[in-house]
Amino acid sequence: MTPTWVQLAYLACAVCFILALKGLSGPKTARYGNLVGALAAVVAVTIPFFYLDLDHVALILVAILIGTAGGVVGARKVQMTQMPQMVALFNGVGGGAAALVALLELADIVGTGEDVGWFVLLATAFTIAVGAVSFAGSIVTFAKLQELMTSAPVVFPGLPIIFGAGMLATIGLTAITLGAPVLWVGVVLGLVGLVVGVLLVLPVGGADVPIVISLLNAFTGLTVAASGYVLENTLLLVAGTLVGASGTFLTMLMANAMGRSVTNILFGALKGGSTLGGGEASDRPVRSAQPNDVAIMLGYADRVIIVPGYGLAVAQAQHALRELVDVLGERDIQVDYAIHPVAGRMPGHMNVLLAEAQVPYEQLKEMSEINGDFKDADVVLIVGANDVVNPAAKTTPGAPIYGMPILNADEAKQIIFMKRSMRPGFAGIENELLFDEKTTLLFGDAKDSMSKLLNAVKAL
């Protein structure tokens, strides 16, 4: 039996995880919360070395070192813009680890021939299947965000049928495992889980991928909870359940912020209801201008609102943008940043990116705060953003983003888009606002255009 001191230590760690999540949900305590969680996790993983008679200790330590090195390097090297896919990757490997642990546990149950009861077998099968789904699904989200594959929904004719067959196979294999556990059935279950994971994420459009990451994160949490039950480890049970529950809730919060339902995000493309622009550039006439013209529009305005998007961050133009805002501020122009909840690639991502460029917190306005101000703005400068100002969200039922709350940039007196090309945004749909008569386009790489614009404004 597990010694009492171990149980108590696990309890303390579990409490720390609760405090960590609590801390992470407030701006002042977030970093502290994360450190508390990290500390508890480190303490927790040392515990088995003290009370269990573990074999292969040296190999295990080497494996931990390799994983730690990989994790640290990945986490430190990653660009802030690529962070969403990094989180997806970390989540995926966690799900994969949980599935492998469950497979080993199944092998152990089969080997000893012990009757562990149907519920333990169910939890084991669940972990194998869902862990595999989370692993494969996260890898696909990684590929989509890293643009290793198209970010548009991928749907092929037989997909719903194969997906359905995969689900049925999962249930069937689980039932077989409950009847009489066999190792190869567990392995097949894992493989089927991988297929289901891929098929689950393929039809999800690029803009919705972050919500899927959050959902898969919750899935992994639940597999860890199930492993806790199988291994009779309270800490795994509590930590996994906390993540599963809070992750599910967070997924719903995120979906709400985008005006979508989780089922619509996952299965919307399968119903064939969405109209996809196909990512083609349009050849309709637009009005474009040079940096000098735009500088004049900005330099003689009284109120400017900036709508930053992912394109800004990709071009690493946030520092130049902050300089531009500083210069405009010196000309007594009131400038604010309008931050859409899903600006960037994940909720809150843009705040992180602008904070990196040392933009003062007070200038960052949330959507609800600033949406009434657009009608008073002389100029709205949209840098590398597209979907978050696309009026199709209000006007075109059936568009993939229909129903998503957007920034009312269309109400401003003048609209400037800084864009690389006429390519549609991440959601893959055309933006009517680009063709509006109030709109001026400044084409070019955001960083390059931004420094030209900055110099032009300075020269005024």
Added chain:
Amino acid sequence: MSEAVVWLTIFVLSVFVGIEVISKVSSTLHTPLMSGANAIHGIILLGAIIVTGAAESTGAVVVGLVAVVLAAVNMVGGFVVTDRMLQMFTRKKKKAPAESSAA
């Protein structure tokens, strides 16, 4: 109370705690919270260590070690990347003290 019921009790209470503690999060913190929660489920490392330490066949040891590596990546990488994100939020409050050297 049977043991299964004890586990069920822990599970159900944890569900409520999990939802309750994050119920007031602002959208600004959604990303770090997701990332932090992601790191917490890296605690599967604990499970991976326990099963690998008890593994007998070579195949099981190899699979176990792979699980340990993956879980360690999840746990350590998750906490480090979350801290990096949150560093961005706190640094601006005290931006007076010279440019930070950490990149």
